[in-house]
Amino acid sequence: MRGVILRETGKPVEVSDGLAIRPPGPGEVRVRLRAAGVCHSDLSMCEGRLPARLPLVPGHEGAGEVVELGPGVTGPPVGSHVILSWIPPCGGCAYCLGGQPNLCTSVSPPAEPTLTVGGEPAYAGLGVGCFAEETVVDARAAIPIPDDVPFEVAAVVGCAVLTGVGAVINTARVRPGSSVLVIGCGGVGVNVIQGAALAAAAPVVAVDRVPEKLAAARAFGATHTLTPDELREAAKELTGGLGFDYAFEVVGRSETIRQAYKSTRRGGTTVVVGAGSADDPVTFSAAELFATERRLLGCLYGSGDVRTDFARLLRLWRAGRLDLEGLISRRITLDGVGEAFEAMGSGDVIRSLVTF
Template identity: 40%
Template sequence: MQQVKAVIARAEGAPVELVTINVPDPGQGEAVVKIQSCGVCHTDLHYREGGINDEFPFLLGHEAAGVVEAVGPDVTSVAPGDFVVLNWRAVCGSCRACNRGEPQYCFATFNATQKMTLEDGTELSPALGIGAFAEKTLVAAGQCTKVDPSARPAAVGLLGCGVMAGIGAAINTGGATRGRSVAVIGCGGVGMAAIAGAALAGSSPIIAVDIDPKKLEQAKTMGATHTVDSSATDAVEEIRRIAAETYPGAEGADIVVEAVGRPETWKQAFYARDLAGTVVLVGVPTPDMKVPDLPLIDVFGRGGALKSSWYGDCLPSRDFPMLVDLYQQGRLDLDVFVSEEIGIGDIEAAFEKMHRGEVLRSVVVL
């Protein structure tokens, strides 16, 4: 066992704390990873606010990259010295999804068996089974995905959650490709990544929708061909108009990614898609939100698909190395998502910046 500095949320709504925690030596199927970088994600704020569950205290942080320090005696997938991006989809290999050859839909993912603790022995709940606002963390070996060790940790670590969720929502879940139009509602970190994913796939037009002019300008640098300020314009009608300019007769975009997680914007996405088009919900709603009241005839009559995207329907072992390679080739700009690099003691201030929409990602660098 070793002791390291880490950031925890001790109680609902309370400011985060930098404390000393105990990290066990890795056991069967486990690895200890020395963290080099970790993004500050909305999910961490949800944990602090009690929006995930009430299993306090939480060890926060999950969008991370680092180097494997030690592994359990039976681990062969990674070894000490490997540079890895951490993931929260460590596929089980034996559930129905895995057995039918679709491990990207595995819901039986696993985490480390042992618990990290406070100095007094209180067990910690690591965010998404990772807990990477720490100098070192204990994870399941399957949560470690080896990638090019020359890649910048602060950039590629973001594939661990938000960037992968957005790119995957567009490509894996939505099926973005050449000849298809894409609209993205909500231009935060995940929405921006969805725009980048649509551009990577060759989709056009790519329509960015938000109420913040600064975000809309930045969306253009990500690959958006058109922007819509929904505070001043009817977003549904504007998406339909733009789509029809490129594809005469279109009644909306082929794929509409909802990256806000609210009933109002999901309803906009529903009506802004073309006939037989696809809605992808990747924004995370709160438990009290309900599917908006829709005439069932509209659900039937428009056809197509209404999907949710869990982690961008990604398979980390397949998608992380590929996207890192594209980043290294200059074909996918991950650096643009890093708004600032901060220290491990600056996370509470980063939450405030994120809440005000001032950053795509603050990244803790250790």
């Protein structure tokens, strides 16, 4: 089959017709991809800033159709439409039972790689490998959705929407009337913005270094937009000199995490949504953490429960309270993924979406 492959970090991705997929084993299903979004984490893996096993088939924001069940698997049945979850909850560990299934680590990667390229093993990015025509995943990673949800809409729910909206409603549990700052207005950032609007936060202040992204931020509900240089002055003005109740960092860099943290009020909360790299430490003095009671929260996959949150987000979309179509700036084929990585830095693309 056809798929995108990265052989060496820092090198461009290639498209290969020489990928092969093995049948699903016990506990697994085979899914035919129908749509997949291009997320910044895919690029970070290809550039070596996030860990990934090579050769890599990237892509972790996908939706498709179940086409085969492994031995003993009872569902989702063949024909089901599913969103792929890059953290499959096992359902039985302390995290799953304790209400934090996004932290489940019990579902291990398959013993035998699901993919080969030219006869050699290849590895599905984040266990799902959505930039290929098909993928074999743990059945618990295939979350069924209603048949009438367009695959394109379903795909973006699989990462950007759950991560961004989840950061607001699950991780931070923002109360109406809270002041919110969002640094980074890409595919994930605009979902933090629309999550904040949904939570009736005000003001919702968006910051990005690319001016064109600020127009998108406004369209998704930001009440004010700023360049990074304007932030320090404007933050004071917009919050009556206090600082923000909440600051969301959606870039994944120590510098912007510091910026977010410094923009919060005493007792305010910073949520780190961006996926940063292991060699980029963030420093805080012991005194500042103690003396101002500013809080710092991590956020993995929107602190969500994919078994209930995908459906919850789709209900909000159906009710017209989340704009998911508006996230999709352009449709590409697998051949366009390399170029979509480059377009990420430009102003006019929120999400490039691979259709099959």
